[in-house]
Amino acid sequence: MSKKEYSFYPGCSSQKGASASNYQVSVDSMCDVLDIKLNEIPDWNCCSASIGYAGGGVLPRLALSARNMALSEQAHGDQDIVATCAACWLATRETKERLLHDEALMKDTNEALAAGGLKVEAKQNVRHMVEVLIEDFGYDGLAKNVKKPLDGIKIAGYVGCQTNRPFGIAGESFENPKYLDKLIETMGAEPVENYDKKVSCCGGALIFSEPEKSHALIKDIIEAAYDGGADMIVTPCPVCQLNVEAYQDQINAKYKTKFNMPVVYYSQLMSVAYGKSGKEAGLDGQVIAARKLEEIAGK
Amino acid sequence: MADEIKIGAYICQGCGIGDRVDTAQLAQVAQRDAKASIVREHAFLCNAEGVKMIQDDIDNEGVNRVAICACSRRAKTEAFNFEGVAITRGNLREGVIWIRPDTDEARETTQDMADDYVRMAVTEAKYMTPPKGDDNTKYTPKVLIVGGGVSGMTAAVEAAKAGYQCTIVEKSGALGGAAAKAWKRIPQHAPYADPEDTGVAELIKAVEESDKITVHLNSHLTKTSGAPGRFSADITTESGSTTTENFGAIVQASGYFEYDARQLPELGYGKSANVVTQAELDAMAKEADGGPIKTKDGKEVNSVAFIQCAGQRSEKEGHLPYCSGHCCLTSIKQAMYFKDQNPDIDTNVIYTDLRTPGAGGEDFYRSGQQKGITFTKGAVSEVVASGDALEVKFKDLILDEDTSEKVDLVVLATGQVPNSGVDIEAMAAVVEGEEDGAEPEEPTAVQVPVESILNLTYRQGPDVPHLKYGFNDSHFICFPYETRRTGIYTTGPVRRPMDMQQAIEDATGAAMKAIQAIENAAKGRAAHPRSGDLSFPSFRREGCTQCKRCTVECPFGAIDEDEERYPQFNEERCRRCGTCMGACPVRVISFENYSVDSVGQQLKIVDIPDEFEEKPRILALACENDAYPALDMAAMNKVEYSAFVRVIPVRCLGSVNLIWITDALNSGYDGVVMMGCQKGENYQCHFVRGSEIAHVRMSKVDDTLQSLSLEPERVSVHEVAITDIERAPALINEMAETIEKIGMSPFKF
């Protein structure tokens, strides 16, 4: 299979030293095996995620994503834009849809971009990395590269919100998407059946401003994973990953629970299954060590 | 009947009948006991060969009565469909072998059962005549349409398109009815976004241009008599001149009255000129014709509130208990009048349940929202004048608070009150009450000046009976055009509240039914539900005591009185239910294919074993539409029931004559079970009151039982539904147990 190239939008959290830097490490490893070349959009900016609204209005917010698209068009206009972060993907895709849907908005946006010497057409596909995997490789294609099946690991596929709604992955439902379970299976692990909190919200960005309320949601998410007999949780979203993994201490303190549930990215599962080392899979970036993955990676 | 009766009895051995009963014995019984002329057994009677055997006997042997002893009368009807002969069915499969266990002990009683059903089928055939049809039929391809509104005009135009002559009689001086006063109508086509032209002018044009349609304006009916195929109507103008014309069928499209909003003083109607009804608003919009809608004092309206369900869906005295169906959509339409003219006008629709059904309804609702109409779920308590404006006080049911809104104009969505003429049943009740010396009940419904619409000369009264709230609707879900006056179809808002689109559909269907009535009447065929039945009641005048029960009890008002006060049957009004036959104490009414004898002789030919054989006999009379199919389906499920029962299907429990019960008890039956359908307000009976009447009549059976010194438990009457596949057999078994308890009848000879 020839090399596949995409115009890559890594997003702030994937930068070195940022909260999802280990995600990026594993994505690179995974792409290496799949022969994917990610061409970073030059000088990309933050998408403002879903929390930029208070300060920014509609147009300034859309302009942020439009700028990224404009830069992508300039640099690799013939490639699909791919994001690994759910919020980055959502913001960019939403901007694309709204611009294409509304001529006036397109005009206004371009007027704003012109102030920075840019211009956008918004014609490129905007895709999440998961879509690339499922649609461009397929489960069978992904399975081919498995060197170390993840035997004996039971995993709760936590899809969360923003890779799922409002756009979601083609062919999947909002309430019970199956792709993550299928990916888990493809890597040789066992998905938790009917994982109740699969698409429940973790509080998202409100973890910062409303920690208590968010912790209550996260507690349910982890609890349901334990109920399903999970060894770990896997997710496609950096916000989900951070929220569900990093606050377990605080949740334990408040709710007298004893959570110690590893939360990993799909790309980490894949890197390990594809024979990469624990470091290459970003496992050293876990706050709660994913022992079972480490074991397989170490073999 | 000049023909000699020649009965062929055909006994099928198929489907296990031959294995379970001795068919040779059945053949013998048919010949010896029931006197069939030709008896044949066949291994597979319903196949081509078996059918041909019977047809050959009809063609070559002169068989004119065919008794088919095989499966239920509901099975294999296409195979056993012989022309020109009377056909009866002995139910050996569903009636015998499928409901009895295949055991040695049961063998004898099963055979007894089969023997009897063969006797009964042959005997019934003997007392039946193939109906010849009515000689007095007329073909009058002309429809009388009462009312020149949208419903009436639609009926006329549609019937005319099918080739029939139509006459419209319109009370007022112009065609168009209520719709003509409206500016626009609710859209009838995608995208269901905007009000559209009413189409009334176009419809009037179609009426006026048709050479098949005659219009009488300023006219009403002063007398209507006859029957389908031969109605005669006196059409009288305002000036008093009368013309008499003949018609084949009648469509009554007499429309509705506007609810009298003066009964809603709390909503400000009558107190402020700026509180109007929907009809008045449409008139104002018509006046404005796309320009600003103005109040009575000439001010442009800047804000308007629509109050839904004004005086409707309410148990309060003087209010309408029902929903008028169209008002939500109408308010949206009218709010659009304002919004389309000037989007800055505030329009608020205050509702409790917004009702915009179907494909177009929801689109129209959304379109209204798109145009900026506000919808508030709220309960309005009061409208008060406050300075120049009106204050609408209401409880916002979403925000859960009492609030108010100031507006220039209030529109009340008041309901439709049917213009259905005289409530003949209330009239009859009043008359009866007076006779009993009781105070006539205070009518609580909204009163509208009552004039008869049709002025029928029918003995039961001048108009079509009302169903509920004054509407002439059909009682039946599956049969929306059923009225209780054959050949007269009501349509439009007189039969059910409705909007214009529905009225157009409804009127087209009513025109169809009118045409059908004309065609059927010409051939002497019964209308629904016994469609195609060519029999009609025959009446032996010399025996009649003029008791009038038949004329009173006929559910369809088919029987009048002649000058000498004898009943006068109007065949084409008759639905062939036999209620008159059941009513007649002197048994002078019968049908060629259904008579006191055709049933009475069946129950008499049943073999009644003597007391010591311990084989009781139970007569079951089962409604052919519900109880009988229920028993059939019980048999398909192999539900067992007593071998001592003999089931006879009847057209309706209302056709059951007391003599059958008396005869049965006298001749040694141990019990009688009657199974009719549900009575009461939600009656199931397709002959309206058959089951009800039977229950009343049978309450009088006690006298008979007493005179015979028999226990009252020996006769039971039940309401049985077609789904009672467990219960119907259980009722029979219950009677068998009762007999076991109280003992056998002493009347065994």
Add this chain to the structure above:
Amino acid sequence: MADIIATNETILVVGGGISGMTAAIEAAECGKQVILIEKGPSVGGRVSQLYKYFPKLCHPTCGLEINLRRLKGNKNVRLLTMTEVSEVSGEAGNYSVTLKTTPRYVNENCTACGACSEVVDAEFDDAYNYGLGKRKGAYLPNKMAYPQRYVLDPQIIGTPDATKAKEACKYDAIDLEMQEESNTITVGAIIWATGWQPYDANKIQPYGYDRIANVITSVEFERLMDPHGPTGGKLLRPSDGKEAKDIAFIQCAGSRDRNYLKHCSRICCMASLKQTTYVRERYADEGKATVYYIDIRAIDRIDDFYQKVKADENVTFIKSKVARIDEDKASGNPILHGVNTEGYHRYANQHDLVVLAVGMEPSVAQDEFPVKVTINEEGFIEQDEANGAIFAAGCSADALDVNRAVQNATASALRAIQVVNRAAGMEG
């Protein structure tokens, strides 16, 4: 089937549900020649799968019995089951229609004795009961089925079951060699009455129909209540076979929703109100019903039925579109989450059983309609001059209750008669 006689004075009615039967019978009772075709093995359609009608609470099979008797007794109607339209060409007053008939493998010799069914082993989901029960590979579609004739499931053809069935039949009624047939006929007018299907509840993901055993659809609920149904009329819930006494009804399940069907299906409010009475009928004071609704649409004079149900203390109405359902793992009870918008009250209510009042999806195949007619966004055939002499009847025309569907079918019969009368020179 070479003996189909049809001319440009013949009316073709497509669909043998209550609308199609009505249109066919009404026209035939006017003396017109009618060919009535039905895709399935018997007529009766959706109403034959209902336990009771609203608002009278009478049984649909009662009216069906009358209609069947009218049909059986009328020689003007020719009924062809297992038949569909594959092609239409021509114009008003002169259509050429190709009919495709799939094999039933049972001929008119069948006496419905049931011997074939007894010997066949294979069982399949019973479509009559919406898959809630099983039926044999040789079967009578239901107890009221007309034609009263068995059918062999095509899945048993070529298996030993088929041979066994054939051997069991004493009447030479099973013909395993039957082939698909195609016939082209001429007709003057076509009445399209292909009815509706319950909206696929699997698509309404928040309600977990595919995940939670005790979430069922309104049409399934009818089957559970029906004595002819899979439980013999007992209200037993799927998860554990226990009696369900506290039942939630969710309105607009698939209707009035841009994610599913954007139209209001009209019948569902009345249907749920009716079904609350079933619960009360079965369990008296122990029976409880809760109706979650947006607007209760008990339209026109039958609003009194709503008033009556509303007055019942055991029936609760909550103005709310339920947000989602999950399952109490221990009891199997569905838990409904949402907000009562009348005053903002949040709830998480457990019930024994949830009934989704699923919407009415027209069975008009929008993309595959054999000839050009005007079909609206909702999928219903609009009345349009451009449709020639193709007239929709019943739920092919709009989301209608039985009463209105029959009304509409009667009107369609007249529209068809106008065309064939013109063809016959009766003018108009």
Add this chain to the structure above:
Amino acid sequence: MSTMNQAKVEKYRNDFLKEVTANVEEGEWVKMCMQCGVCAGSCPFGPYWEHPPQEIFMMIRAGKREEVLTSTSMWMCTSCYNCIARCPRELPITHIMHGLAHYADRLGLAPKNQPTRKFANLFWNNLTKKGRANELKLGIALYFMNGFIEGIKTALKMQKMGLNMFKTKRLSPMELLGGHGIKDTGGLHAILKKAREIELANAEKFNG
């Protein structure tokens, strides 16, 4: 009352629905709500909403301007998009909530101490400064958004979490010294400024 608020009150008088339609992101959808409440029931933070979205829509129609704009409710949105996914009328509820929050904030009506309001503003300022989000600065600013003492307390509470993140190299102290950013900040700022101008002009132009 802020001047902008004053101006809006005068411009729209009692027609709050119209004001929302003109000034709030996706505000033209508010009129399309049919009060089913599926949004209210779908929100993960539902119980914390004083007025759920559908009620806010009704309040807007009822002209409850003050109550709506000073409410904390729309600040409860976690952007989970459940309401959007389920709304039978396809209202972009998430965006309307964001839009209302933004508008209330601009008018100076949003509750000053609403934590999400503060955080969201911090976030915007953080990201627009250098074009990319600086998680550490954001985090520190976040701790201290309720004042110095509160900030110390929060920081202590969050200490372990922060340490964990440092340990796993998912939070870099280098960020304090500049950290990530884009090259063309000038261009970005020009774009954002222009976008803001166009948006304000559009709201002024809107009429009905």
